[in-house]
Amino acid sequence: MPVSITSRLSWRAWRNASVTFALFCAFLALLVAGQKLMVDRDIALRAEVIKDAVTVRAQGAALAFAKALREDWARTEWTAARLGENLTGDRQEMVQSLVSSPGRVSWAGFADLTGHVVVASDGLLVGADVSARPWFRSGLQGPYAGDAHEALLLQKFLGISGSEPLRFLDFAVPVKDSDGVLEGVFGTHIDVDWAQAYLRDIAETMGLDLLLVDGSGLISIDATANPGKPMPRDLATLSPGQAGLVEWSDGGAYYTVLVPQLGLDDMPSFGWRVVARVDPDAISGAMVPAQDMPRLLDGETTTLTLQVVFAVLAFLAVAMGAAAAFFGFRARRATAATGTALQRLTTSEQRFLALFGKASLPIVVLRDNAYKTVNAAAARLLGYASPADLEGKSFFDVSPEVQSDGLRSIDRAKGIEAELDTKGSARFDWLHCKADGTTIPLDVILTVVKTGAGADVFAVWTDVTARRRAEDTVRSYQTMLEQAVAARTEELEATSSALREAKDQSDQLAKMRSNFLATMSHEIRGPLNSMIGFVELASDGRLNQQQAGFLAKALQSGRHLAAIVDDVLDLTRVEAGRLPLEDVAFDLIDFAHATFEAIEPSLRDKPVELIFDVCPDLPATITADPLRLRQILMNYLTNAAKFTERGEIALAVEQVDVDDRTFLRFLVEDTGIGLRPDQKERLFQNFSQADVSTARLYGGSGLGLAICQQLAALMDGQVGFASDAGQGSRFWFDLPYQDHVAEDRTAFVGTAP
Incomplete structure (x- = not known):
């Protein structure tokens, strides 16, 4: 059937309308896609701004926190230096001032090298042993800064129980004196409550959470006072300064950033990292420069754009269905959320700028x-x-x-x-x-x-004027101290030089005196012995009574003079260190009895009884120098005979213990004139007697007891006496005991014949 012109026109109109409608739909689709891309681009740009804002704000908060810790660290180092120099001498005042002054130091103390606290603030832990504490062990090696820990020792000392444990940061510095010699460790405890309060203020004023993480990856300090939790695994994918969305243990996802630098890099052993996070749903913690906000998004423009888009989408909904409406709804929701974020960002920036300025x-x-x-x-x-x-x-x-x-x-x-x-x-x-x-x-x-x-x-x-002034003061004191030490050293060297010179002169004089006395003793002793010998020979001849008396007096005087010369010669030998000692075994009783009998002739004209007593428990044989032992005993016995007019003289030998040592004591006791207290001080001194009147009456050189004391010292023994005026005297000599095999014998007790 032929097609009518009207039908062909209708088909052409329909076709043209369809093409036009298709082109119009494509244009609207492109418009919607462009609007979506614009919103997505704004959201992505805002995410980058948020990441940068979180990084900047976390960096500022971390710097402020680091500065506070640095101030306490500097005060700890400065106090340790003052303790070492000990400028004022009052270490307690130095330590107490650190805690009393404004700051965060809760406890400060100085422990000696044994690990015992010597000085501490408020006297806390004085005397306690902290040698096992990490701050002390590390502080002995060098400066130390330790993570937060529970101060169980201090809490136990304070008697605190049933509450949250005390938590501190530790600072420790070795204390050295002006010569660099280690004296101990000075440590401080920084209160963690202050750090938690600081982080809570950050959370409230800046809208972000700041957490401090120790070297093992555990949260050491945060605003919740709930430390010890591990960090998220995804955090390991972030590099310092990089922000990203990380899921945390509470199930939430946060914009998270590793702060690039805490500001504590050069502090020893700290090993801390700072982590900041912000909730995307509470984006008020971000910071965006005010001049950039209109460029990013404008609320009124966004609203107008939405009106146009939704008018077009209403038309498309009739022609193309619900798909276009879906894109419009998504754009409206994203744009509305962006406008809300902009308002929050503006408020946050205002709060941050106010905090920064004030x-x-x-x-x-x-x-x-x-x-x-x-x-x-x-x-x-x-x-x-x-x-x-x-x-x-x-x-x-x-x-x-x-x-x-x-x-x-x-x-x-x-x-x-x-x-x-x-x-x-x-x-x-x-x-x-x-x-x-x-x-x-x-x-x-x-x-x-x-x-x-x-x-x-x-x-x-940080203004360091006061610190510079203190350092200048310390240097000034140190310079003064060095100058004083140098002057004192020079003075001591001069004094030491003078003493050495005086000692050299004294040694030279002593040597000259010894040589002179030895020479003179030899020159006197030879002729004197010859004279005594000739007098003895003359005494054996036929003499009348008067001649015999003269020779007897000459012989007595000669022997007395010979005894003095012998004493002088012995003294010079002892002082010169040239007096040899023998080590001979001899019979104790025979030796003591023969020595005792030697003084009998000098007592024939006096009513004096001689008593001899040897303890039966002593060995029969002893080892010593019998010549020098006899010299000591003869001096004691001669003095006893000289100063005793009536009564008795006793010689006793016994075993005694003195200062955990065993001695043989040779004791001479008399009932003579005794000694006054002022006379006792001069005994055992060279050329010294009780007093001048005694020397005139009884004679003597004043060398006998001095020689006895020096001989006793040479034999590793000791001498002693006890005396009262008018009550007699007791002189003894203690000889180190050498055990020998004892022989069965009875005690020898009796009187001289």
Whole structure:
């Protein structure tokens, strides 16, 4: 059947309409896909901004925390140095001042090399043995910083039970004196409660969780006061400064970042890492620069775009079905969520900027060696009225030409830049110029933080003027001490030289005296012995009574003079160390009895009884020098006979124990005139007698007892006496006992015939 023109026109119109509708649908599909791509791109961009914001904010919080720990570390080192120098002498005051001053130190103490606490704050743990504690053992080797631990010893000492354990960080520094000799270890405990409170404030004000992880991968300190949990395994896939979505033990997924630098890198044995995390559903913890917010998303534009898109989607829903409506719903939900995140980000940035501006810690942000952002504390520290007066200035605008070490600022800065490029952080002392032109020394901690917008350098300042002043004082005291020691050493050397010279002169005089006395004794003794011999020969001839009397007196005087010469000669030999001793075995009773009988002739005209007593338990034979032993006993017996007019003289031999040693004691006891207290002090001194009147009345050289004492010392023995005026005297000599085989015999007790 032929087709009518009308039918052909209807078919052509339908075909054209279909093509037009298909093209229009394709255009709308492209429009929806473009809107979806734009939303996805904004979400991805915002995720990167969130990651950078978490990194920057965690870095700032970690720097503030690290600065607080560094302050306590510096105070610990400085106190340890003062303890070693002991400048004031009051170590208790030094230790107590560390705890009393504002800070986080809860306990401080000094332990000696045995590990016992000698000085401690408030006297806590004084006398306790801490030798097994890690801080003491490590502190003996060098500076030590330890992770948080439970202070069980201190808790036990304080009697705290039934509560949460005390937890501290440990700092320890070896204490050395001015000569570098190790004296002990000074340790401090830093309260962990402070760290937990700090992390809670971070969580509330910055909207992120900050956790400190020890070297073993366990959470050491966090805001929940629930340490000891392991870190997520996925965290190992992140490198320092990198953020990612990590699933934690509570089942939640968080944006998590390893903070690049904690600022404690050069502190010994710390091994800590800082981890920050933020909940994606509570994105208020992120920070986005205010000038970038309109560029990223605009709430009103987004709403208008949604209206247009949904109008088109309504038409497409009729023609193409529910698929296009699904894409519209997804775009609306993503855009609405992005607008909510923008509002939260704006609030978060305002809170962060307020916290940054009002912080008491001087903090600045530099870019390209210029101050990009400065808080009020930093401006005040350099004497500027507001941060705006410092912002925009070059780093070298507020630096003197030459630093305190003599290097130019520009040359020293090159080394710091190289360290930043290598390590990402640096710490140093730097002189800054204040607004009035004066300089101030600051401890500076720099950390590089890389974000999508570039690389910023965060700087934390600490005024070290007081520390420099204290160091100068310590150096001044040390210089004074060194000068005093040098002067004292010079004085001691001069005194020692004078003493050596005096000793040399004394030795020379003593030698000359000994040589003189020996020579004179020899020159006198020879003729004297010859004279005595001729007098004895003359006495044997036929003499009348008068002649016999003269010769008897001459013989007595000669023998007395010979005895004095013998004493002088013996004294010179003893002092010169040239008096030999024999070691001979002899019969004890025969020796003692023969010695005792030798004084009998001098007592024939006196009513004096002689008593001889030897203990029966003693051996029959002893070993000693019989000649020198007889010399000592004869001196005792001769003195007893000289000073005893009536009564008795006794010689006894017995065994005694003195100071855990066994001796044979030879005792001579008389009932003579005795000694007054003032006379006792002069006994056993060379050329000394009781008094002048005694010497005139009884004669003698004053050498006998002195020689007895020196002979006793040569035989490893000792002498002693006891005497009272008018009550007689007791003199003894203790000879070291050498055991011999005893023979059966009875005691020999009796009187002289």
